[in-house]
Amino acid sequence: MSAQQLDVKKSWQAIRRQRLLVAAIAAVGLLAGIGYAYLRPPMFNASALVVLPPPPQSATGSTVSTQSIETQVYIAESGPVLLSAGQNVTPQLSTEMTRERVKATAATDDVIRIDAKGTSAKQAIELANAVAQVYLVFITTDQKLPGDLGKRTGARMLEQAVNARGGSMLVHTGIYGGLGAVLGAVAGAILALARARGDRRLRLRDEIADAVGLPVLASVSSYRATDPSDWANLLEHYSPTAVDAWALRKVLHNLALDARTGQQVSLTVISFADDHKARPLGPQLAAFAGSVGISTSLVVDQHHDKPSGAVALEIHLVLVDRDAPHLDDSERTTRTVIALSAGTVTAEELARLAVATVADDRTIDGLVVTDPDPFDRTIGRVAQSQRRTGSRLPTLLTGTARRTR
Template sequence: MGEQALDIRSGLAVLRRHRAVLIGATVLGLAAGVAYTAARPPLYASSSMVLLPEQASADQTPRDPGTEQRVAGSAAVLGPAGRMLRPRLTAGQMAAHVSASAPSSTVVSFSATAASPAFARRLAQAAAASEVDYVKQASSAGISAQQRDFDQRLSELNGSLASLAGQITSTTKRRDTEGPTSAAGRADSTALAQLTAQQADLVLQRDQVKQQAQTAAAGIAPSTASIIEPAATGARPGVLHRSLQYGAVGAGLALLIATLGLTLFARRDRRLRYRDQIADALGSTVVASLGSRPPRTVARWTDLLTDYDPGTADAWALRQVLHQADRRLTLVSLSGDQDALAIGPQLASYAASTGMLVRLVLGQRHDSAAALWASVHQGEEEELRPGLVVSTSATEDPRTTLTITVVVLDRRKPELASVPLRGRTLVAVSAGTVTAEELARAAVTLDDAGLRIDGMVVANPDDLDHTTGRLPQRQRPAHLSLPSRLTGALR
């Protein structure tokens, strides 16, 4: 649970740290949604509704709404509907504009969308008319098939009766010729009786078939499907409502993508952001944390050295750094860390403002700090403000109260060209700029040169950083206790 809570807090911290990115992504997503609505305005929509006929008898299979919906959306209905329009449309083109639904087993609804209100109405009306025609044709086809079956049975019965009548006539003539009292005559009389009985049975069957045909013709009528809701002129939703809808969707998607991207980036980001992490990387403590205002131009560096006036909190932090110094102090920063680079000049300028005689020595330089070195005339000493002398020479003046040497090490291949004057050594680091590996390489270089790291100064600490970096890792609590269920107090 503790690790899960830490992961959640870390994720929330990443999002809060990059809230400007999240806000920008949300605004861009909103703008993209509104622009999409402007580029592709909503289509006009029209609908129609068809009432299907009631079933002729209770023996028929009940209609299925799903089947009726599939039939209404098939080429059998949409194809003829497209041929009703001018210009004609194919079944596929109709399907792109018209959708069918079946709210119940006896009602079919059509919804059509188009770029113009009139065309949307024509599409919906043509689909409804085609559905009515399809139902009527299907019903008429059923009636015709049943009538053909009755006709076929009557034809077969009439043929059988005609054949039987011929046999009765020939048998009667033969009996009259041979004599009814003769043996052959008596046999013919018996056969004649059987033929007459068969004839009566066939006549009865023919009458029954005729009656069934008449009943079917009277009880089954062509379909009475009708359009109960004609298509009206197409309408579309308001552009403002649509813009807000698509804008909200775009903003939500952009925010989600930005959140996922920042979370994945944070998992791969190895830079140190919290003071405890920075202190653990070097096994040292953080002696002070303060705000840094790194100049970007030569003139701005000169202004910082001559007119730097820190706030109350930063002045106290600089005093804590001065308490760590003896007569010599070396401030080491890594290349590209401009916030940390400015700590040395800020400390020297502030110390001079308190009445100290300070000598700021710009020692080992790097291309990333070229503007600071350019603000000082090479090989010459300058008194930029009362009590502050800036030089690139490592010589020491006995009258100087404090000598501050600024050293910039390459973060990838740190090398110390010349060893600064012996004294206290502090490493200046800004939050979220360096990794533990880069700090370790710099520490190894300083140790090889015989310089012991006496502490660290953190520039511009993270707003969400509630650590201090002043306690060694072994002295920190492993985890925070959860509140008691009964009292809510920490255990």
């Protein structure tokens, strides 16, 4: 896959990941477009036609040109005509506004078409007829005008404006609202890409694995626990989905914690104290192991939640500070994993935690990702050197199932 394809794919994933932001800005653009449409209501269009007499013929039968259609169009759009026409409509219009709303064109060599716009059908009709009538007054007067226009031309109104076109508020708001939504979506996409460019948090399983050179053992949906009753419910009544149950079983199997050998084994689950989605992984593992017949106890801050009888699996939950992780006071165990949620940890923070764990004479056996990015199709178990060879690599067809409560 080329670098350009990767950039396009990552950009599209960044936009999809922040689709709510893009949708919100698009909605703002839609509302802004509709508001603009109401502030600038749709214009009605009306047209009037003025016909000029054919040029007179000489005694020899040849046509004598006494008028120029371009000159007549220029006169129809001249300041004096527009000033007088604007004063003859209700409400009155200034010369500048009348000039914006009136357009005279040569329909043929003898017919001038006068198009006028108005905020209502009545205003558009009145303005088109007013310009035509004032123009007729100007070209049929006896006063001195440029060229041969001092003579009466015999021009007359060919067709008065009686109907107006357009003015549909529904179409008008639809056009401006749609345009605003499109512009808002584009702006939202640009903002999403800008935020993604400056976001150093790890979201993909391959990125998380590459940050510390450790495999991702599994991905699990987090259990939302906000108060003591939620934690009690998790420990007593946790019922994972089939996908999560399989992922938790893989964690136990990969760490050799599911074998019923009679020997006591232990596991430390390390996560950042402020990573609310990763903190429940230890209790989730403990509750699941108990549900499949493995006698399990949970140790939190040296306090045991221990069932009666012998314990085959002891799970220690260790929470560390993101900026200064330390594991000095925690008990040693046979296995150690780091739990983190996608999109909450940078490579530097994860590496700092790994260094602190190794400095405490512990071996990290792997990573567990909670709430993986829904657009992540990587597995986090292929070495970075293998991915650089360009060979076809395994990908996830689906993510983890989402829990609804």
